[in-house]
Amino acid sequence: MELTQEQRLIRDTVHALASERFAPGAAAADRQYRPPLDNLKVLAGHGYTGIFLPECYGGTGLGLLETVLVVEQLARSCANTAMLYSCTDGATPRAILHIGSEPLRQRYLPAFAKAERYAAWSMSEANAGSDVGNVQTRAVGDGQHYVINGSKLWCTAAQVADVFLVLVRLTDEPGMKGVGAVLVERGTPGFSVGKHLDLLGLRGTGMAELVFQDCRVPAENLLLPAGRMKDLLQVLDADRITGNPPICLGLAQAALGHAVQHLKDRAQFGRPLAENQGLQWKLADMAMDIEAARALVYGAAQAIDQGRQSVAQVSIAKIYANEMAVRVTNQAMQLAGAYGLSEEYPFERYFRDARGMSIGYGTTEIHRNSIARELLKGSYLV
Ligand SMILES: Cc1cc2nc3c(=O)[nH]c(=O)nc-3n(C[C@H](O)[C@H](O)[C@H](O)COP(=O)(O)OP(=O)(O)OC[C@H]3O[C@@H](n4cnc5c(N)ncnc54)[C@H](O)[C@@H]3O)c2cc1C
Known part of the structure; x- marks a missing residue:
């Protein structure tokens, strides 16, 4: 998918900000069990909180695809920041916006948009x-x-x-x-x-x-x-594509990047590991897996932005991204040998962070149930 100039700018700006400001503290946030809340303040300062909220509530009125791009780049540097961002700036504000009364919107949304309060x-x-x-x-x-x-x-x-x-x-x-x-x-x-x-x-x-x-x-x-859960679940569908799959994309890309560097830096049997064709093919497989997941996730986000909401499309993207991230981060650990399992390196953290994504926001089994249900009803055609 061709991103617009504005979308590429968002992606690149958030990547630069996150790699400079958030990546250095990512391992400590994990080891100390410390939510990196300051990072959300930094994002607010740069206008990246509440981006999906309409301007009248202090947001910038951007779409799901732009939100996906932000979360993906955050996760590449610090998955805890990405997860906090997508929770505090995700389902609850979205639900208040779509199904809340006007007084509830006025009371909460502007404060969420400025990261003065968290949801x-x-x-x-x-x-x-x-x-x-x-x-x-x-x-x-x-x-x-x-x-x-x-x-x-x-x-x-x-x-x-x-x-x-x-x-x-x-x-x-x-x-x-x-x-x-x-x-x-x-x-x-x-x-x-x-x-x-x-x-x-x-x-x-x-x-x-x-x-x-x-x-x-x-x-x-x-x-x-009571009796209106359907409305809330519809809101959740949007959140399922912005809140969880982009974290998988970011983690996998970070793991691949570190794996490439490790294979170039480390020599065994008198030559860099990167000169072994078997290992090169593993890198190529990881890249293919990431690109396939990215196409599904961006495609599902864009479909909702364009009013073509499909539960099955969201579920397919989520499952693929979840399982891809476990495959890629696991392979990256393997390529780094014992270093891959060491806390001194980020590989094991990427794998641990990726593992829970196939359980949060609906398990991959429950999402498979949704796809099958739509296939059997005939409301989703491949
Ligand atoms: C990282 C992370 C963040 C989370 N954040 C939140 C949060 O902010 N708020 C919140 O409310 N919850 C949150 N959760 C909880 C999450 O929503 C639940 O873990 C999830 O819904 C699954 O429920 P469960 O763990 O009880 O598993 P169970 O529902 O007990 O499922 C156990 C296993 O059985 C399978 N299974 C269950 N029913 C079926 C079925 N009908 N068909 C086929 N397989 C089935 C499941 O797929 C799973 O493999 C989070 C979880 C994680 C891992």
């Missing part, structure tokens, strides 16, 4: 992962308030966020029918950010559990009444 998104629970319809956290109406009880798991950016979009059960209707969403602000009595959750990779994203004990939120914080 998080909380769906998952101990018994509601892929099965979102099994959400047990309950919000009960009480006059001018909702009272929330329950707990949530794996909330990215929980340690830094000010505003949380929380999926709750509002009625006893089974499955998704009884589920809606409320906005909860940090500091609301009865709400606490619980235990830090430590996964294999993306250790600097401030992931934690959330706990609600008789937490009272004003009734106007109801973002989505």
Whole structure:
């Protein structure tokens, strides 16, 4: 796909900014489990936060493809920054924009656009992962308030966020029918950010559990009444293409770049590793894999930008990018030998960061279910 001049400029400017300012601290953010929040302030200073929001809410009104380009370049330098960016600047602001009331938009969106406040998104629970319809956290109406009880798991950016979009059960209707969403602000009595959750990779994203004990939120914080989950899932489709696959592209490209350099720098048997044709072919395969994933991800983002939304196209791009990133980062570790497994080098971090992407934002199995469903319905034709 031919990017426009403006899109190439965004890509190159963010790459230059991220490689100069964010890459040097990327290993420390991972090792110290520290969300690199300062990087989001830097991005805000350069006008790269809230880019998909309309200008009236402080954004720049850019499309999904531009967002993909930004996230990809961030991940090339620091995946924790990319993940934080795509969570704080992703699903929650997008949901408020598309399904929130005007007072909610005015209250939150300009502050998100300036990175003065941060958002998080909380769906998952101990018994509601892929099965979102099994959400047990309950919000009960009480006059001018909702009272929330329950707990949530794996909330990215929980340690830094000010505003949380929380999926709750509002009625006893089974499955998704009884589920809606409320906005909860940090500091609301009865709400606490619980235990830090430590996964294999993306250790600097401030992931934690959330706990609600008789937490009272004003009734106007109801973002989505029960029975309208379809609207929220449609918003999520846009977020699935900007929030997760570009991180895979960035990680894989970084891993390939380091692998190329390593093969040139290291000699064995009296000649650079790069002179072995078998290893050259591995580099070529990695490049082909990245280019194929990039074409799918850019194509899916552009399709949505042009109003040709296809759930299957998003799922195909996400699955391919997720699995490609694991293949490429794993191969890069192999090419670097024992150095590839050392914390002194970035290879193992790229692999750890890539591994979780096929679970977050819907597992690759659940996305395969979506593709098959559309194929069987005849609504997606190959
Ligand atoms: C890096 C990362 C970031 C995340 N950030 C957030 C966040 O910000 N907010 C949030 O709410 N959650 C977040 N999550 C949680 C994520 O949404 C869930 O992990 C995901 O939905 C899967 O749920 P689960 O882990 O409970 O797995 P399960 O649903 O228990 O699935 C276990 C396995 O069974 C498979 N499976 C389940 N059902 C089916 C089926 N019907 N058909 C075929 N296979 C099936 C799955 O694909 C998987 O392989 C994050 C997760 C990760 C890894």
